[in-house]
Amino acid sequence: MDSYEVSTLKKGLLILDVLRQKHSLTLTEIMEELSMNKTSVFRMLYTLEKMNYVIKYNKYYQLNPHIFRDEHLYxxxxxxxxxxxxxxxxxxxxxxxxxxxxxxxxxxxxxxxxxxxxxxxxxxxxxxxxxxxxxxxxxxxxxxxxxxxxxxxxxxxxxxxxxxxxxxxxxxxxxxxxxxxxxxxxxxxxxxxxxxxxxxxxxxxxxxxxxxxxxxxxxxxxxxxxxxxxxxxxxxxxxxxxxxxxxxxx
Missing domain, CATH: 3.30.450.40 (GAF domain)
Known part of the structure; x- marks a missing residue:
């Protein structure tokens, strides 16, 4: 890893990126997509949810559309x-x-x-x-x-x-x-x-x-x-x- 990289921040951004691509995933699916362990993914999702970047509906996580918003098409x-x-x-x-x-x-x-x-x-x-x-x-x-x-x-x-x-x-x-x-x-x-x-x-x-x-x-x-x-x-x-x-x- 590059000496300037912050590994925790990078993991959080990877989760945001995979949710942007896949739109909605369970915790298990995110683990499989990113080859990350359950504890790390859970902590990241918990933090992102608390900060309103991610919302959870039933067992599925998705980007908060009021933050990640496309004004043109969607x-x-x-x-x-x-x-x-x-x-x-x-x-x-x-x-x-x-x-x-x-x-x-x-x-x-x-x-x-x-x-x-x-x-x-x-x-x-x-x-x-x-x-x-x-x-x-x-x-x-x-x-x-x-x-x-x-x-x-x-x-x-x-x-x-x-x-x-x-x-x-x-x-x-x-x-x-x-x-x-x-x-x-x-x-x-x-x-x-x-x-x-x-x-x-x-x-x-x-x-x-x-x-x-x-x-x-x-x-x-x-x-x-x-x-x-x-x-x-x-x-x-x-x-x-x-x-x-x-x-x-x-």
Whole structure:
């Protein structure tokens, strides 16, 4: 080691750096990433948490987004979506691409996409748009809006056809949205892209739907028989997201 280096400080900075790269890790995962012993990692994390550089949610540690803040891409309504833990846990658990979409005006805007190896956001996809009437993200949000807001959005969009399965008739889409609201989730069954399925559930903040979380993959990866199982895991992730958001905004 260089004679001018301070080893303790260096270890602390290495922990901050690995959390910046991986976004959320357990104590054990940090130990493995940095080849450090449990006592050292625990003491470092305890100190960083006390100084507010790191926050702990459940067993996962992450950078405090109010200190490590990117003003350009990743903040929306005081929420840094790429820092939230739940989508990474879901993506790693299921090994399926995970999306977060947020309603902005009358559009669904992507705020995080986590693809294999499920560690980093796909930064190129952030702030792209997804169709309200064909994507699972858009449909599940539409279904859970107030009737007034739903009509406002439907009157402002065109029901463009992307595949032979896309809803292009308001007379069919509106009853479909009613079914989605009743069941609590939406499925994009190759309505936007052939060979691709997507399942989404809403995200609530202060009992208001603001967006959705979704799993997206090929028809081989997402089987029709597994939809109920995926929905249960998405609902759990959505509930955790709501808890995280309330924690960060408190």
């Amino acid at each position: 903040w929306h309504k005081d929420i840094q979506w790429t820092s939230l833990v739940a989508p990474y846990q879901l993506a790693r658990q299921e090994e399926i691409t995970t999306y977060i979409g947020i309603l902005e005006d009358c559009e669904m805007v992507i705020k995080n996409v986590i693809r294999e190896p499920f560690e980093q956001p796909d930064f190129h996809a952030i702030d792209t748009r997804t169709p309200m009437h064909s994507s699972a993200l858009g449909k599940v949000v539409l279904a859970h809006l107030s009737p007034k807001k739903q009509r406002e959005i439907l009157n402002s969009i065109e029901l463009n056809t992307f595949t032979t399965k896309t809803f292009y008739d308001y007379g069919l889409l509106i009853p479909h949205l009613q079914v989605i609201k009743a069941q609590g989730y939406a499925v994009d069954n190759e309505e936007t892209n052939l060979g691709k399925w997507c399942i989404a559930v809403p995200i609530y903040v202060n009992e208001e739907v603001i967006g959705a979380i979704a799993l997206h993959g090929s028809t081989e990866k997402i089987k029709k028989t597994a939809i109920r199982s995926f929905v249960k895991k998405l609902v759990n992730a959505s509930q955790q997201l709501t808890e995280e958001i309330h924690y960060l905004l408190a």
